[in-house]
Amino acid sequence: xxxxxxxxxxxxxxxxxxxxxxxxxxxxxxxxxxxxxxxxxxxxxxxxxxxxxxxxxxxxxxxxxxxxxxxxxxxxxxxxxxxxxxxxxxxxxxxxxxxxxxxxxxxxxxxxxxxxxxxxxxxxxxxxxxxxxxxxxxxxxxxxxxxxxxxxxxxxxxxxxxxxxxxxxxxxxxxxxxxxxxxxxxxxxxxxxxxxxxxxxxxxxxxxxxxxxxxxxxxxxxxxxxxxxxxxxxxxxxxxxxxxxxxxxxxxxxxxxxxxxxxxxxxxxxxxxxxxxxxxxxxxxxxxxxxxxxxxxxxxxxxxxxxxxxxxxx
Amino acid sequence: xxxxxxxxxxxxxxxxxxxxxxxxxxxxxxxxxxxxxxxxxxxxxxxxxxxxxxxxxxxxxxxxxxxxxxxxxxxxxxxxxxxxxxxxxxxxxxxxxxxxxxxxxxxxxxxxxxxxxxxxxxxxxxxxxxxxxxxxxxxxxxxxxxxxxxxxxxxxxxxxxxxxxxxxxxxxxxxxxxxxxxxxxxxxxxxxxxxxxxxxxxxxxxxxxxxxxxxxxxxxxxxxxxxxxxxxxxxxxxxxxxxxxxxxxxxxxxxxxxxxxxxxxxxxxxxxxxxxxxxxxxxxxxxxxxxxxxxxxxxxxxxxxxxxxxxxxx
Numbered sequence: 001x002x003x004x005x006x007x008x009x010x011x012x013x014x015x016x017x018x019x020x021x022x023x024x025x026x027x028x029x030x031x032x033x034x035x036x037x038x039x040x041x042x043x044x045x046x047x048x049x050x051x052x053x054x055x056x057x058x059x060x061x062x063x064x065x066x067x068x069x070x071x072x073x074x075x076x077x078x079x080x081x082x083x084x085x086x087x088x089x090x091x092x093x094x095x096x097x098x099x100x101x102x103x104x105x106x107x108x109x110x111x112x113x114x115x116x117x118x119x120x121x122x123x124x125x126x127x128x129x130x131x132x133x134x135x136x137x138x139x140x141x142x143x144x145x146x147x148x149x150x151x152x153x154x155x156x157x158x159x160x161x162x163x164x165x166x167x168x169x170x171x172x173x174x175x176x177x178x179x180x181x182x183x184x185x186x187x188x189x190x191x192x193x194x195x196x197x198x199x200x201x202x203x204x205x206x207x208x209x210x211x212x213x214x215x216x217x218x219x220x221x222x223x224x225x226x227x228x229x230x231x232x233x234x235x236x237x238x239x240x241x242x243x244x245x246x247x248x249x250x251x252x253x254x255x256x257x258x259x260x261x262x263x264x265x266x267x268x269x270x271x272x273x274x275x276x277x278x279x280x281x282x283x284x285x286x287x288x289x290x291x292x293x294x295x296x297x298x299x300x301x302x303x304x305x306x307x308x309x310x311x312x313x314x
Numbered sequence: 315x316x317x318x319x320x321x322x323x324x325x326x327x328x329x330x331x332x333x334x335x336x337x338x339x340x341x342x343x344x345x346x347x348x349x350x351x352x353x354x355x356x357x358x359x360x361x362x363x364x365x366x367x368x369x370x371x372x373x374x375x376x377x378x379x380x381x382x383x384x385x386x387x388x389x390x391x392x393x394x395x396x397x398x399x400x401x402x403x404x405x406x407x408x409x410x411x412x413x414x415x416x417x418x419x420x421x422x423x424x425x426x427x428x429x430x431x432x433x434x435x436x437x438x439x440x441x442x443x444x445x446x447x448x449x450x451x452x453x454x455x456x457x458x459x460x461x462x463x464x465x466x467x468x469x470x471x472x473x474x475x476x477x478x479x480x481x482x483x484x485x486x487x488x489x490x491x492x493x494x495x496x497x498x499x500x501x502x503x504x505x506x507x508x509x510x511x512x513x514x515x516x517x518x519x520x521x522x523x524x525x526x527x528x529x530x531x532x533x534x535x536x537x538x539x540x541x542x543x544x545x546x547x548x549x550x551x552x553x554x555x556x557x558x559x560x561x562x563x564x565x566x567x568x569x570x571x572x573x574x575x576x577x578x579x580x581x582x583x584x585x586x587x588x589x590x591x592x593x594x595x596x597x598x599x600x601x602x603x604x605x606x607x608x609x610x611x612x613x614x615x616x617x618x619x620x621x622x623x624x625x626x627x628x
Contacts, residue, residue, distance in 0.1 A: 016515050024338065106510055135596060138459045139477075139511035144452045163453075164512070171513040196420055197453035198478070199485040201330050282449060 004093025006084065007059075012172050015098050016259070019057070026184045027054040032094075033166060035075040036060040038086045039290065041210040041218035048207040050092050052177045058087060059169055064141040065137075066161025072303075077223050091176035098114045103168055104137045111205075135170065138139045140164050143190045143197070149283055150186045150296055151307075154273050162187055170200055177244050178202055183209040183217055185294055189283060208283045217308045229301040235268035236297055243295055247312045252289040265299050273298035280311065287314055318407025320398065321370075325340045325488050333488045345489035346408075347480060350374040351391040351401045355524040355532035359493045362521040364406050366491045372401060373412040373483055379451075380475025386617075391537050404627070405607040417482055418451045422509060443621040456480050457504045457511070461596055463609050464500045465621075468587050476501055477508050479542035484514055497523040497531055499608055499623045523623070525551065531622045543615040549582035550575075550611055557595050557609055558624045566628070579613050587619065594625065602627055608618055 009015045019029055030053030032045045042058075049056040060083055067073035079098065087094050140160045146161035170178065178195075180188045192204045210218045215237035217228065223234060239261040248255060254277040261275045275297045278286050286293060289312060296309040323329045333343055343403040344367030346359045356372075363370040374397055381387035394413065401408045455472045461473035484492065492509075494502040506518045524532045528552035530544065535596040539547060562569060568591040575589045589611045590599050600607060603626060 012513060103513070137511050139452060139455065139457045139508045144454060146452065166624075168511075168513045171515060174515070178493050194453045197451050197482075198455075199326060199417070199482045201485060201488070 003088030003090070006087055006094045006097045008084070008097045008099055010099055010101060012100065012103075015057075015096070015172050016112075018096060019203045021061075022055055023174070028176040029053055029173065030056045030179060031169065031173045032056065032058045032175040032179045034058060034060055035062045035076065035219035035220065037079055037085050037218065037223070038083045039209075039210075039218045039222075041181055041183060043086065043090050044210050044273075045181055045207040046090050047092075048089070048096055048179045048205055049177065052179075052203070052205060053175070055095045055143060056092075057092050057096040057098055057173050057175065059096075059100075059173065061100055061103060061165070061169075063103075063161060065104065065165055066158050068155065068157060070298075071155075072221075075224070077220055097174060098169075101263050103165065106137070115271075141167055141194065141198075143194050146186065146190045146193055146283055149285070150274060150276060151280070151298060152186070159187070159190050163190060166191055166256045167194070167198070170202060175202055177205060179205045179207050181209065182309070182311075183219070183307060184297055186283060189281070215241070217306070219306060221304055221306065224304050225301060229304065232268040232270060233299075233301045233304075233306055235270060236299055236306060239264035239295060240308055240310045241294055244310045244312050247289050247295075247314060252314070254285075254287050254289065257295070261295070261297060263297040265297075271300040271303070273300065277312075317404070317474035318409075320401055320408045320411045322361065322398070322411045323412050323415055324413055324415060326414065326417075329371075329410070329414075329486050331490060332410060336369055342486065342490040344370045344398060344491040344493060345483065345487050346370065346372045346493045347483050348372060348374055349376045349390065349534065351396050351398045351529075351537070353524075353532045353534065353536075355495055355497060355521075358403050358524050359521040360401070360404050360408055360491045361406075362519055363491065365483045366493075366517070366519060366595070367489070368542070369409045371410040371412055371487050371489065372408050372415075373487070375412075375414055375417060375479070375483075375517070377475060377479040379418065379479055382469065382471060385469075386535075389538070391534055396405055406596075412483075412487060414504030417479065420451070424435050455481055455508065455512075459506055460500065461506045462464075462596055463512070463592070463599070464588060465503060465612060466500070468612075468622055470600045473501070474505050476503060476561055480505055481508070484516060489516055491519060493519045493521050495523065496520045496623070497621060499534070499610055500597060503568060503595070511583060517565075529555070535618055535620065538618045543618065546582040547613075547615045547618075547620055549578045549584060550613055550620060553578035554609055554611060558626050559601050561609075561628060568599075568601050568603065569614055571603075571609070575609070575611060579611075585614040587614065590624075 030049030032049050034042050062075050064073055141163040142160055143163055152159055180191055182188055188206050195202055195204050214232055243257045243261055258275050262272050265272050275293050277293050278285050280292045280294050292313045294309050294311045298307050344361050344363030348356050360370055377388050378387055455477040456474055466473055494505055496502055502520050509516055509518050529548055557571045557575055563613055572589050576586050579586050591609050592599050592608050594606045594608050606627045608623050608625045612621050
């Protein structure tokens with residue numbers, strides 16, 4: 001089955017015209033923002049969008065604004081043609097792939113000279129998360145409490161970049177619904193909060209985390225794991241499953257649960273960035289599980305930073 | 315002439331429904347955001363909106379998010395019924411007055427308890443510009459370079475509050491055009507930049523500053539000036555006019571021009587917060603006038619902080 005061929009749009013104005021025309025016909029629009037290199041996790045978000053909207057737009061854009069200069073922007077995997085093929089295979093397909101070139105470029109008077117930012121990608125000029133001089137991009141959105149913990153500790157400007165690019169995509173695509181993966185749990189909660197606080201007329205849907213059959217959480221970055229590292233990385237999901245089971249059978253002391261996960265990852269040769277049990281809404285760390293929580297882990301195997309989490313609803 | 319009676323809307327959802335219904339009929343919408351206590355300056359912005367949009371929404375909302383605890387939120391003048399009468403007198407009238415109660419309240423689970431923020435207005439709970447605890451509002455927009463100078467020096471969180479409330483109003487009203495007064499020159503430039511950087515599908519229009527016959531720039535805060543202070547405050551516009559004339563006839567040294575304005579205001583008994591000659595786009599201070607500039611002044615007479623500015627296009 002060939003599947004539906006999506007319309008590929010690269011321009012902001014053309015994207016907005018398409019959306020407004022669709023809405024004028026009474027259609028609702030779902031947006032699934034991605035950085036490409038799509039896997040089954042992304043495809044499940046598209047199916048979630050089909051459940052809530054008439055039409056679905058998938059954006060594919062590696063956002064330089066959320067990477068620090070020392071992070072992996074330049075090696076972030078991409079395969080646009082392969083992505084489009086995968087999108088055709090989704091039941092119902094998608095209507096539009098929004099694939100902009102550079103969302104931080106504003107024409108002749110934007111003051112960003114080639115190379116000025118010390119950070120470039122082969123497809124053109126970008127800004128990093130850092131301030132640049134001149135008349136370049138300088139507007140950033142902070143979700144001041146939720147952005148601080150978990151990934152925010154080791155990536156202090158990451159969520160600033162995420163909130164800002166998602167706002168830009170919201171303003172360009174003007175969707176009714178937007179779907180985010182619970183794999184990036186903190187990101188999902190930050191976008192939910194931002195949508196509430198800034199009064200966007202958009203409903204945010206959280207899509208379930210998708211795992212490989214052996215338990216590893218799907219991630220575009222998994223492609224960089226060596227076969228050996230991949231096996232070792234299973235320590236994350238295995239120890240999380242064990243902790244969830246322990247919590248559900250009465251072990252509610254967070255320190256003990258965290259220690260068991262940290263130990264398992266260390267023993268497999270991984271480096272734990274954090275392993276925290278937090279409230280599902282406030283993301284505040286807890287000492288004892290008395291209400292619904294989420295156990296969030298970030299760990300490195302080799303140079304590859306992996307995220308995983310499990311909701312524990314006791 | 316009785317004039318057109320505007321529809322008064324207080325709810326966010328009702329406001330968005332009205333806008334979407336109007337746009338579905340092919341109408342364009344202009345938004346004029348105000349804090350009420352309207353004067354001829356505001357009314358001229360409404361006429362500007364008529365020039366660019368089919369329908370006009372005026373929002374009246376004193377935004378607590380842009381006041382520091384030591385500022386004049388509690389004494390900011392208000393006269394809603396008087397405002398509605400003035401709006402009826404504008405040729406063409408306005409279609410909607412959006413007059414929300416509290417744009418930082420998000421229902422039962424927002425975590426803001428009465429009085430928790432130490433800052434209240436009689437019409438209900440508000441947040442100040444400061445972070446509060448719990449699940450209250452925590453998303454703020456920064457226009458990081460333009461917000462720093464001029465008013466940003468003495469009011470470090472002011473433009474954070476302005477950018478954030480304007481984004482909220484944009485997302486609730488969903489206008490095609492928004493009109494801001496050049497009286498608040500830095501605010502106008504910050505909103506222009508924010509709209510560009512966040513890809514809002516909205517055109518920003520700057521409306522000319524309006525003066526009383528004697529030259530004083532119109533401001534809602536003028537009502538607090540005593541008759542004596544009011545006369546003394548004319549030193550601002552008079553010295554600015556003189557500086558503009560001097561610049562246009564060849565005097566391009568900014569220090570000399572600034573000194574003349576500062577001296578005139580001091581001699582009249584005012585306290586200068588700043589008197590800066592800046593680039594019209596970057597708002598960077600200049601030493602010599604070689605291109606279009608704007609001469610911006612903030613000064614206090616009594617406790618009343620007054621703004622004025624003049625563009626100098628040499």
